[in-house]
Amino acid sequence: MDQFIDAYKLVVLKNYANFEGRLGRGAFWRFVLVNLVISIVLSILAQTFGVVFWLAYVLYAVGVVIPGIAAGARRLHDTNKTAWLLLIGLIPFVGFIVLIVLFAMEGDKQANDHGPVPIDVYDEYA
Template identity: 40%
Template structure:
């Protein structure tokens, strides 16, 4: 939960680097919260899904920020996120980028976050 809250605290921070763990824990908690909101909306028989829509809007900028910082951690520009607009192949390439390890040393986006004392 601390990783999720750390991303929310950096609400619209698009510079720096984010570890794999930070990115994937944020994704995991988003998935869990999305399932819970979907379940609650299903119980309420609410067809529109207003809770999910509001939650999606609230976490859009933090999600974008952590994805850009994750790309920075691998030595790539945040503009690589636009690759996701290419059907299937773009998403596969982005998934690979999000799964690979960090640059071991300092890069143009900052020091390696694994080496920083938390």
């Protein structure tokens, strides 16, 4: 469980708006999973208890937009691709699938144009 929290802290707190460098596949998907769980829990609480939790849900959703985009950019950098490919996500239906495939690709095993190989002590689980 610590690996998920560590990945979330790495993306949201330590690299809030960092669009430079690389992010390993394992850390990226752990961030996505934790973000999804938090969003689902807040959504359920909002539907059950009303306005206060809707406000919390909206604030959370707005708060993770920048780190989410930054994480996506760094994940694409890990595969030596440009962050501009994130714009593919604007294409309905197809864009989402293409981004999932790009995010799931294995990163470069050596330094690339965007920096050295990201160090992820949990990569054996990815």
